[in-house]
């Protein structure tokens with residue numbers, strides 16, 4: 001319980017109507033979750049406008065309303081706070097409500113189109129193995145020490161986020177590693193947080209359904225670095241074309257990592273195989289269990305961040321050499337008889353798919369076939385559909401287009417939008433099977449000895465969302481089941 005006046009500290013207030021010296025039980029941005037004594041923050045969202053639910057929130061017991069536009073009639077016994085921006089107010093109020101938890105631990109945010117989950121997860125594992133109690137906020141799961149807390153978003157809303165950070169502080173965490181999605185930056189879910197560091201992995205084609213243009217997507221990502229304080233670090237991948245741009249206006253300590261050019265944290269791949277990476281980092285030569293060039297980048301990001309947080313180079317590299325990747329990120333299983341390699345990967349952007357396929361091509365020993373099973377999500381960026389189809393057809397021997405999470409869309413229509421991306425001379429390599437399980441089964445039946453089957457797009461996910469209903473589905477389990485069923 002906190003006094004409204006205190007929760008409003010640092011919020012850009014336009015006007016206050018009513019008594020702000022009242023106790024607030026909880027904050028909520030959703031009228032459906034309001035209880036007696038709560039403050040309701042009305043947010044103009046993508047699908048709805050929270051201002052339309054102010055009356056409903058009051059009828060359920062809200063005694064404080066935070067909004068951009070005041071209702072025509074104000075009710076007695078309710079304090080109305082008009083703010084210039086409800087999204088920003090929500091972030092700042094959530095931090096104040098939970099005693100600014102981000103200031104009580106070292107919070108590192110990871111942004112970029114690909115690699116966020118991997119980098120945040122490896123940082124969490126590294127620091128945990130170094131003996132620190134840590135927190136993780138990621139797409140796959142949130143974690144406090146060994147406790148796993150299911151994740152609904154890459155970056156939760158500001159209230160859930162601060163509640164989670166407060167729980168981490170209460171349980172003695174010294175470090176928290178979190179993914180910072182571009183949606184979260186744009187919707188100010190991270191407003192009011194104090195970061196000890198920010199990491200930029202890369203930026204490519206994604207989320208243009210939301211951000212509309214690539215320039216806007218870049219601008220949003222960059223604004224995270226613009227807001228970092230001077231005592232934080234800002235670590236960027238300078239092999240990415242936009243790596244330097246990200247840090248142009250930051251006040252934070254700038255640092256870079258690279259595989260190709262001079263950088264604060266420079267690495268070189270000496271060997272890249274199915275058993276892992278052998279890299280030179282600074283003066284040291286180290287084996288890692290993670291696979292592929294993109295993971296060499298992720299490892300450099302983690303290494304750089306750990307050094308910037310004051311950790312010893314030798315200890316960091318020793319522990320990193322034994323760390324495993326995140327679930328559903330280049331996870332692989334080998335069939336018992338034919339030694340078919342089944343790879344499950346979360347690649348759901350053209351760039352990630354290209355990276356995974358390039359990695360597989362690099363790693364294959366001889367002329368084994370690469371058979372790819374891939375789909376594209378519904379209700380998300382449609383422009384990537386033909387590109388992902390083109391990338392998979394170009395870099396695989398056989399491709400099966402299938403459903404990812406069609407969500408509210410017609411799965412057959414999504415597949416048709418993918419198919420148009422395939423050049424005429426590559427069409428004979430592709431078939432389309434809407435049912436994902438059947439598609440995986442077909443891929444395995446087409447695979448011969450030592451062939452490689454990539455099942456891309458859903459990674460760790462344990463469900464498939466069709467027409468708004470989530471059905472249990474696990475790519476890795478289906479692969480295992482099909483290896484058995486088909487006696488491979």
Ligand SMILES: CC(=O)N[C@H]1[C@@H](OP(=O)(O)OP(=O)(O)OC[C@H]2O[C@@H](n3ccc(=O)[nH]c3=O)[C@H](O)[C@@H]2O)O[C@H](CO)[C@@H](O)[C@@H]1O[C@H](C)C(=O)N[C@@H](C)C(=O)N[C@H](CCC(=O)O)C(=O)O
Nearest residue numbers: 029030031043045046047048050053153154155157181183
């Ligand atoms: C498009 C999008 O990003 N939407 C997010 C956004 O919702 P919104 O503000 O637009 O919600 P809205 O439905 O328009 O409603 C506006 C307001 O009215 C309120 N409302 C609505 C109905 C009602 O009866 N009462 C009520 O009070 C809502 O609670 C909300 O505050 O803010 C919400 C709170 O933070 C998010 O939960 C929600 O995520 C939706 C579910 C989502 O799917 N988001 C995805 C796209 C997303 O955020 N993804 C990124 C990762 C992307 C990636 O890298 O792959 C993530 O960080 O997870």
Ligand SMILES: Nc1ncnc2c1ncn2[C@@H]1O[C@H](COP(=O)(O)OP(=O)(O)OP(=O)(O)O)[C@@H](O)[C@H]1O
Nearest residue numbers: 113114115116117118139294329345346347352355
């Ligand atoms: N540094 C990287 N560069 C390019 N591709 C990468 C990189 N790291 C991982 N990938 C690829 O992208 C996929 C997603 O990786 P990861 O989950 O770490 O990224 P993410 O940014 O968290 O994505 P999301 O927020 O959508 O979960 C991986 O399965 C892998 O195929």
